[in-house]
Amino acid sequence: MKKRLQTLCITCVALLSLSFITSKKMPRVLVYSKTRGYHHASIPVGVAAIQKLGLENNFAVDTTTDSTFFVRKTLKKYDAVIFLSTTGNVLNDKQQAAFEKYIQSGRGFVGVHAATDTEYDWPWYNQLVGAYFKSHPKQQEAMLTVTDASHISTQHLPAKWKRFDEWYNFKSLQNGLHVLLTIDEKSYTGGENGDVHPMAWYHEFDGGRAFYTELGHTDESYADPLYLKHLLGGIQYAMTK
Numbered sequence: 001m002k003k004r005l006q007t008l009c010i011t012c013v014a015l016l017s018l019s020f021i022t023s024k025k026m027p028r029v030l031v032y033s034k035t036r037g038y039h040h041a042s043i044p045v046g047v048a049a050i051q052k053l054g055l056e057n058n059f060a061v062d063t064t065t066d067s068t069f070f071v072r073k074t075l076k077k078y079d080a081v082i083f084l085s086t087t088g089n090v091l092n093d094k095q096q097a098a099f100e101k102y103i104q105s106g107r108g109f110v111g112v113h114a115a116t117d118t119e120y121d122w123p124w125y126n127q128l129v130g131a132y133f134k135s136h137p138k139q140q141e142a143m144l145t146v147t148d149a150s151h152i153s154t155q156h157l158p159a160k161w162k163r164f165d166e167w168y169n170f171k172s173l174q175n176g177l178h179v180l181l182t183i184d185e186k187s188y189t190g191g192e193n194g195d196v197h198p199m200a201w202y203h204e205f206d207g208g209r210a211f212y213t214e215l216g217h218t219d220e221s222y223a224d225p226l227y228l229k230h231l232l233g234g235i236q237y238a239m240t241k
Contacts, residue, residue, distance in 0.1 A: 027059040027239050029110075030078045034065040036088025040114060042219045046084050049222035053232050059239065070095035072102070080108035080238035083115035083129075085216070090118060100124055103208035108238025111212040112231070116168065128205055130177050130212050131170040131198075137190020139166045139217070144199060145182050151202065153211065153233030154180050157226060162187075166217035169193055177201040181213075200230070202237060211238050 031050055033043045040046075047063050054061035062078075070091055075081070075098060091099060096119075103109060109128055117133035119125040126132060144161040146154050167183060169192040181200040185191030200213040211234035221227045 027079045028077055029054070029059060029061055029080045029082055029235060029239065030069065030075075031061060031063040031082045031084050032065070032069070032086060032090070033063070033084040034067060034086055034090040035114075036090055037117065038087050038114070040085040040087075040217065042217060042222065043085050045219045045222045046112065046216060049228060050082065050084070050231070050235070053228065053235070057232060057236075059235075067091050067095050070098050072098050075099065075102040075107075076105075078102075078107065079241075080110055080235060082110040082112065082235065082238075083118060084112045085114040086118045087114050088118065089121065091122075096122055096124075100206070103128065103206050103210075105207065106241055107208050108240070109208065109210040110234050110238045111210070113166075113168075113214060113216040115212065116170065116214070124206075126172050127174055128210050130174050130201055130203065130210065132172045134169045134171040135192065136166050136168050137188070139164065140188050140190075142167055142188035143184040145184060146180070147182055148178065148180050151178075151180055151233065152237055153200070153202075153213070153230050155233075156229050157181075161226070163215075163224070163227075164218070165215055165221065167191065167199075168214050170198070173198070174203075177203050200234075202234070209238050209240070211235075 031047055051061045111129045116129055116131050141164045146157050146159050149155055179198040179201045183197045183199050185197055202211040
């Protein structure tokens with residue numbers, strides 16, 4: 001009888017432990033990559049890379065180019081939404097309103113590369129993403145400077161980081177951005193933002209959190225361990241309530 005009771009107790013503890021594990025909600029992100037302007041050939045590579053980051057770092061990844069995902073019932077499943085090189089007007093008025101409420105509920109946003117080449121007629125989005133794309137010179141190597149090495153997206157990076165990519169010039173840069181990376185305009189040709197030319201930043205906005213990195217135009221970016229850890233850090237920041 002005593003042995004049966006011990007076995008029953010062990011079984012109950014195991015079932016309770018399993019219940020706790022299965023009931024613990026895995027973080028989930030939505031990768032949105034709809035384009036209404038230029039379409040980056042690197043988008044499928046980027047999607048696959050984020051899916052791999054999810055598998056390796058215990059968060060679930062859903063992907064879509066369907067703007068009908070942007071309703072309250074669907075968005076509430078996600079801890080963060082990633083705009084992966086979106087371009088043009090990718091949400092209608094109702095979808096914009098739903099996304100605003102989503103951020104206001106304390107959720108996160110990640111903008112990658114052309115996310116700043118998106119929704120030019122939506123001032124709230126300008127504030128969220130932090131800037132709008134203005135222009136870019138030819139793809140080339142340039143030197144980045146880490147301006148905050150304490151953030152989860154930059155703490156692994158060298159203080160000076162030389163890499164090849166497509167480098168944006170920005171307009172409508174917002175106040176209050178916490179800049180993580182700047183680019184040295186003396187290290188390449190075509191820069192138009194002066195001595196302080198931000199390339200990645202984060203901030204709290206309208207109840208939620210936003211991270212943006214300009215990097216990620218090229219396919220090769222998504223095989224670069226330094227870049228992938230930078231992107232992962234931004235996603236983890238955005239998912240953290």
